[in-house]
Amino acid sequence: MNSSVSPPVPEDLDVSKLPGHVAIIMDGNGRWAKKRLMNRIKGHQAGAETVRRIVRTSREIGIPLLTLYAFSTENWQRPEIEVATLMSLLKKFLDTERNEMIENNIRLNAIGQIEKLPEDVRISLKRTMDLTEKNEGMILNLALSYGGRAEIVDMVKAIAGKARDCKMDPDSITPEIVADHLYTRGMPDPDLLIRTSGEMRISNFLLWQIAYTEIFITDTLWPDFGKDEFVKILIDFQRRERRFGNVG
Numbered sequence: 001m002n003s004s005v006s007p008p009v010p011e012d013l014d015v016s017k018l019p020g021h022v023a024i025i026m027d028g029n030g031r032w033a034k035k036r037l038m039n040r041i042k043g044h045q046a047g048a049e050t051v052r053r054i055v056r057t058s059r060e061i062g063i064p065l066l067t068l069y070a071f072s073t074e075n076w077q078r079p080e081i082e083v084a085t086l087m088s089l090l091k092k093f094l095d096t097e098r099n100e101m102i103e104n105n106i107r108l109n110a111i112g113q114i115e116k117l118p119e120d121v122r123i124s125l126k127r128t129m130d131l132t133e134k135n136e137g138m139i140l141n142l143a144l145s146y147g148g149r150a151e152i153v154d155m156v157k158a159i160a161g162k163a164r165d166c167k168m169d170p171d172s173i174t175p176e177i178v179a180d181h182l183y184t185r186g187m188p189d190p191d192l193l194i195r196t197s198g199e200m201r202i203s204n205f206l207l208w209q210i211a212y213t214e215i216f217i218t219d220t221l222w223p224d225f226g227k228d229e230f231v232k233i234l235i236d237f238q239r240r241e242r243r244f245g246n247v248g
């Protein structure tokens with residue numbers, strides 16, 4: 001065997017104890033570019049390559065559900081050229097990775113205010129979601145024009161509307177019913193949240209869903225994030241004791 005080729009699943013990773021849902025705040029594209037005296041756009045282009053790499057790695061390792069924070073409700077406030085670049089990188093990713101998703105049994109899903117995306121992106125997104133909807137190997141969940149507060153507002157509107165129309169008794173509302181009216185309905189909460197580039201904040205991401213999520217923040221900038229570090233974080237996750245508010 002050629003020892004220079006690393007196996008798809010490293011030996012010290014326990015594949016029976018993988019997180020069922022990994023969520024990632026992909027941060028640091030701008031700083032990556034600035035460090036190299038490049039335009040921020042170059043940082044996003046490099047970031048899109050990391051998206052490809054990490055999706056592939058997650059599938060190889062056997063992560064069932066990967067949620068990537070690709071564009072927030074607040075990101076619309078960035079300069080027009082930067083928003084346009086992010087939208088075009090997203091469309092390119094969908095168009096170029098569609099076949100690989102089909103071949104690798106990956107199902108694409110999207111959460112967020114999808115109706116706010118440009119029409120060409122929505123068409124590519126729908127096409128990829130339709131063509132991959134029966135795939136069961138992994139779900140790639142892209143958070144697009146996503147905001148945790150907007151999601152909670154939409155959930156409240158949906159539940160309040162049902163209560164107003166006498167289709168739901170307010171006294172019967174439980175955490176499960178709330179979860180069932182979020183964009184992530186039917187998905188397990190993230191077990192692990194990774195944030196790159198060292199910032200210690202949540203940035204309006206999956207506010208309800210991360211109540212008991214294990215958090216890992218790395219200083220690595222998103223374009224530099226790779227398989228080796230991802231695996232190290234997964235091993236760290238496997239060593240943590242999760243108590244969910246109970247005793248050990």
Ligand code: FPP
Pocket residue numbers: 026027028029030031032044045047048051069070071075086089090093142197222
């Ligand atoms: C944060 O970096 C990153 C984003 C706002 C967008 C993430 C987008 C990508 C990784 C590329 C395109 C996505 C896909 C799915 C192909 P930042 O710009 O806030 O970095 P900074 O904090 O260093 O300025």
